[in-house]
Amino acid sequence: MNTLSPGFHGHTRPRSDRLPPGQYPTEQFPVLSAGPTPDIPTSAWEFALTGTDGERLRTWDWTGFGDLPQEEPTVDIHCVTRWTKWDTSWCGVSVDVLLEGVDTSASHVMAESYGGYTTNLPLADLTGGKAWIVHTFDGLPLPPEHGGPARLLVPHLYFWKSAKWVSGLRLLDRDEPGFWESVGYHMYGDPWHEQRNRSD
Amino acid sequence: MVVQHLDGNMLAGPLSEVFAVEPTTALRRCPHCRLVSSLAQLHVYGPRPGITARCPGCSAIALRLARHPDALWLQLGGVEGAFRFPLAE
Ligand SMILES: [Zn+2]
Numbered sequence: 001m002n003t004l005s006p007g008f009h010g011h012t013r014p015r016s017d018r019l020p021p022g023q024y025p026t027e028q029f030p031v032l033s034a035g036p037t038p039d040i041p042t043s044a045w046e047f048a049l050t051g052t053d054g055e056r057l058r059t060w061d062w063t064g065f066g067d068l069p070q071e072e073p074t075v076d077i078h079c080v081t082r083w084t085k086w087d088t089s090w091c092g093v094s095v096d097v098l099l100e101g102v103d104t105s106a107s108h109v110m111a112e113s114y115g116g117y118t119t120n121l122p123l124a125d126l127t128g129g130k131a132w133i134v135h136t137f138d139g140l141p142l143p144p145e146h147g148g149p150a151r152l153l154v155p156h157l158y159f160w161k162s163a164k165w166v167s168g169l170r171l172l173d174r175d176e177p178g179f180w181e182s183v184g185y186h187m188y189g190d191p192w193h194e195q196r197n198r199s200d
Numbered sequence: 201m202v203v204q205h206l207d208g209n210m211l212a213g214p215l216s217e218v219f220a221v222e223p224t225t226a227l228r229r230c231p232h233c234r235l236v237s238s239l240a241q242l243h244v245y246g247p248r249p250g251i252t253a254r255c256p257g258c259s260a261i262a263l264r265l266a267r268h269p270d271a272l273w274l275q276l277g278g279v280e281g282a283f284r285f286p287l288a289e
Contacts, residue, residue, distance in 0.1 A: 039205045
């Protein structure tokens with residue numbers, strides 16, 4: 001019987017096994033930003049799924065997005081600046097739902113955001129219950145400084161991959177660097193292998 | 201909570217690893233809004249995970265800099281918007 005983990009949903013491992021190398025736990029939720037915080041009223045919010053040829057395959061407005069099936073993941077998040085935050089609780093839509101029935105040969109995805117931020121991920125890392133578009137944090141609407149109205153959540157990769165203010169996913173035939181990846185951050189970003197930087 | 205940008209003068213330290221001259225007086229015309237501003241006048245976000253410096257007029261990106269253990273990556277704008285460094289005669 002595990003006595004170290006205080007019974008949070010889904011976590012059976014003690015926290016000592018949940019801290020990736022080079023990280024420290026924090027109770028804070030630091031805000032890292034590469035630009036002014038975009039002001040996106042939900043009435044103007046739109047989310048688009050774009051194909052490899054640039055065609056918009058699907059779009060949702062705020063109401064339509066809210067009508068999709070919602071999930072409530074509780075996950076640890078790991079920032080490349082070395083903080084880890086335990087058991088963060090979110091509500092949003094699994095990326096599996098957004099991609100349901102889409103027939104694509106794409107290998108990668110560029111997450112695109114209001115304000116111009118981008119980040120690249122393998123398609124396989126967004127599917128299979130590993131990624132969400134979330135709009136609620138700790139039971140409250142996601143604040144703008146943390147990416148509201150909605151952000152990507154991909155907790156098994158460094159948190160720069162969880163794009164704030166996400167406006168869509170663009171399918172790619174091959175990997176391309178996003179905003180931080182184009183100035184030396186790792187193309188994949190696995191915290192368990194300390195994939196912070198790249199040398200090419 | 202509002203995310204505040206930093207003063208462009210903070211770029212002097214990080215860029216001193218790259219430039220032989222003091223960089224903050226360098227002037228640049230923004231290719232997007234045509235505003236001419238010095239490097240010191242840019243609106244800077246960061247420094248972690250990287251530094252993003254933006255035009256004070258329109259927020260278009262002027263430069264990005266990321267310091268890694270073995271390399272410093274610096275992107276200076278695009279095709280337009282070159283920095284102009286005043287030199288002693
Ligand atoms: Zn400008």
